[in-house]
Amino acid sequence: MVERKEYLEKLKLWKDEQVIKVVTGIRRCGKSTLLMQYQDYLKQSGVEADRIIAINFEELEYEELCDYKKLYEYIKARLSSDKTTYIFLDEIQKVPYFEKVVDSLYVKQGTDIYITGSNAYMLSGDLATLLSGRYVEISMLPLSFAEYLQVNSKDKDSAFADYMRYGGMPFIATAEKTEEKITTYLEGIYNTVIVKDIEDQYGETHMEERSYRFTAEEKARIQKVLLEEQKLPELPARSTLKMVAG
Numbered sequence: 001m002v003e004r005k006e007y008l009e010k011l012k013l014w015k016d017e018q019v020i021k022v023v024t025g026i027r028r029c030g031k032s033t034l035l036m037q038y039q040d041y042l043k044q045s046g047v048e049a050d051r052i053i054a055i056n057f058e059e060l061e062y063e064e065l066c067d068y069k070k071l072y073e074y075i076k077a078r079l080s081s082d083k084t085t086y087i088f089l090d091e092i093q094k095v096p097y098f099e100k101v102v103d104s105l106y107v108k109q110g111t112d113i114y115i116t117g118s119n120a121y122m123l124s125g126d127l128a129t130l131l132s133g134r135y136v137e138i139s140m141l142p143l144s145f146a147e148y149l150q151v152n153s154k155d156k157d158s159a160f161a162d163y164m165r166y167g168g169m170p171f172i173a174t175a176e177k178t179e180e181k182i183t184t185y186l187e188g189i190y191n192t193v194i195v196k197d198i199e200d201q202y203g204e205t206h207m208e209e210r211s212y213r214f215t216a217e218e219k220a221r222i223q224k225v226l227l228e229e230q231k232l233p234e235l236p237a238r239s240t241l242k243m244v245a246g
Contacts (some may be wrong), residue, residue, distance in 0.1 A: 002147045002170065004034050010138050011038045016084060016112055020102060023116040025140035027192050030170050031116040032056060034140065035088050038114070042086055050082050057091040058235055068097045071102060079111065088110045091117040099130040105135055143168035 007023070011034075014021050023031050039052055051073055055062050065071040079085045087105060092098045092115045105111050147162050151174045152159045166172050166182050167191065177185075 001033065002030075002143060002150050002173070003037060003115075004030060004140075004147070005179075006144075007034050007138060007140055008037060008041065011114070012041070018106075020106055020133045020135040021114045022131070022137045022141055023114070024118075024137055025116075026142070026189075027118055028169060028171065028189060029140055029142045032090050033139055033170070035090055035116060037112060039086075039088065047086065050078075051083055051087070052086045053078050054088040054090070057094040058091050065114055066095050068095055068101050071095060071098075072101045075101070075105060081110070082110075084110050084112050087114065089113070089115045092119060102131060103134070141168075143170055143173055148173045 011021060011023075023034060035054070039054060042052060043049065055065060055071075059064060067076055075087060088101070089095075089098070092102075095101070098115075102113060102115065105113055145160065145168070147166050148163050149156065149159055151170075152162070153176070154162065162172075166186065169186070171185060172182055213232050
């Protein structure tokens with residue numbers, strides 16, 4: 001596991017400050033891992049485990065807490081009466097009206113709140129509206145080349161060639177994989193970024209599934225957006241996507 005020192009330092013900088021810490025970034029770039037690393041840091045710094053509330057809404061055992069009222073009651077019952085409670089809500093966009101929970105916890109004494117979400121739901125304009133300007137945003141990217149080298153077993157030149165070709169998604173960096181597996185994995189990331197986030201936010205009625213081969217112009221246009229905004233690696237030449245129907 002790569003220690004994401006740059007982002008850990010940013011979280012440490014804002015520790016115990018009266019703002020909501022929001023970690024945003026493309027899916028699978030390491031947001032959940034970052035939160036776990038930060039929780040380990042808190043424990044090593046003397047924070048008792050019962051003062052850390054961590055919920056990952058991608059885990060089935062927390063499905064019931066996707067009801068915002070139940071989520072609020074669950075957390076409220078576990079708040080420390082005399083010390084700071086550190087609250088981590090991972091993939092919070094899965095909870096409709098999550099901002100009501102976060103705002104209500106924010107105004108309580110002794111809470112330090114950290115949330116993550118995919119970029120489709122955590123755009124700066126949306127955050128400003130939902131969280132009333134009470135937050136700081138930490139925008140997270142996939143691995144830098146220096147981080148990539150920490151977990152890649154190849155020599156530096158070979159690792160650099162792979163990094164330039166496939167990018168720095170943590171899954172790709174941490175194991176020996178065939179080109180077919182890497183391409184399939186990246187294709188899934190693109191389908192998720194382009195399709196699932198759009199579909200989740202705007203509804204299935206606006207989507208149409210079909211097999212699609214990118215033309216050079218279309219590939220360049222999509223790649224330009226993703227490379228600049230999400231820092232993703234090279235786009236596979238063929239993919240199955242749900243395209244916006246209009």
